[in-house]
Amino acid sequence: MVTSGRTRAVKLDSIAAGAVDLAREAAEETAGVLGVGEYLGAYAEAERVVSHHFACPHPGYRGWHWSVTLVRASRARVATVDEVVLLPGDDALTAQEWVPWADRVEPGDVGPGMLMPSPDNDPRLEPGYTGGESAADPEPAEASVIRAVVSELGLGRERVLTVEGRDEAAERWLAGPGGPDNQLSKAAPATCITCGFFVRLRGGLGREFGVCANAYSPSDAQVVSIDHGCGAHSSVPEPERAKELPPPVWDTIAWDETGGLFD
Template sequence: MGTEEATVVTKPRKAAKRSAAPKADKVLLDAVDLAREAALSIATPNAVGEHEGAVMLGERLAMHYFTCTNKGYHGWRWAIAVARAPRAKVATVCETNLLPGDEALLSPEWVPYDQRLAPGDVGPGDVLPYIADDPNLEPGFEATGEEDVDQMAFFELGLGRTRVLSREGRESAAQRWYDGDNGPGAAVATQAKGNCSSCGYFLPMAGVLRQSFGVCANEWSSDDGRVVSLDHGCGAHSEVHEAPSRPEPIDPPVLDDFAIDIEAASESS
């Protein structure tokens, strides 16, 4: 028994209908004087400039634009919307606005308070907003009743605190410290004779960050009381010993006593 090939007939797809532009409305586009009067009613004196044109916004709805001549409003325009009822021969004013154009001077976009703060902005009496879903923090740990576990948690993980640093928070802090003035790339570190890891004033940190960071306890160092990386360094290293340079002898000045005596004798005569 023979097989017959099935024939699939596909219908051509209809092209998507494009939204037709609103039809020009002569009554609305000619209502320049009506639109100007509306602009003058809301503007300060002498603030309405030339008519910049009109556009159709929809069926029986148009917008007229006038230059705003107020100082400080360069590029702004008075926008007056006019409309008419079906089969009506008279235009009416719908809305009056002051809108920015393409070259308008605009104020910076508003940024929420908690996003405007930068490191170092917090001063005495300032309080940072609470961030419930801070990615740098994670829930702390409660006591388990096991002495060994609780001691470790208290020392390493922050027992008793509601939240502690998350992995993301630790990595962010470590990268910030390492790339800053307390890392190996700082100017004082590149000229140092020794690293902090071998200095007696270096105090290792607790937790995972002790593998890379500690605190400087040398009052003679510019990093005293600050977090420093193990490969940081400065000129106050406790184990670097350099022989003091000896001053080079300087020959005493030679005075010509004879010339001085002659000069003194000539003045006395």
């Protein structure tokens, strides 16, 4: 069966379209202090369904309009009110599109006293190794050994970074101020990998990153890449201090006190 792609235009019902006073009365009853302004016209929504539009004169709703939908039953000679709503126009002031909370939070938004839970399906995290159930028992000596080994290996956490989490952090750090592609690194005399203040991270991230421990560096206490750099590198030589000059052979500076005129 082949159907035509054309849609038949809905005919404006004359009885529902002519009930402008009924539509205005319904709008005024709903509007209250917002008021009902000039009549904007009638539009056919469906067969025997017509919406009447009225401007909203309230200054807080500029660009909005009242829409009163009237319906006429089959073979009925009068229309009845179906609904009254306030709708925004093209230039109306409306709220921004809803953004879920998880998508609204950005790096740096978490402040003192705020909590940001990590979802169970966070792709950056995976279950860690805590030593098993026996490691939680403080009595057996074997459990103590397990806990010591787990702690020494840096484990013992319920969740640890996944490969995706580490890669994401590495890309973010390389592109940030602690990476190599910035003016600070380009003007540095050497890179962090050769600096005595460079403290390398442990694990896989330690191959590319460490922490700066120089209080005079702009990167102090921050994660930096091995090819990052700054002017506070430990190999920067101390400027040569001025040497103390020997006493002059003929002193023309000191003031010699002499006696009186008749001494």
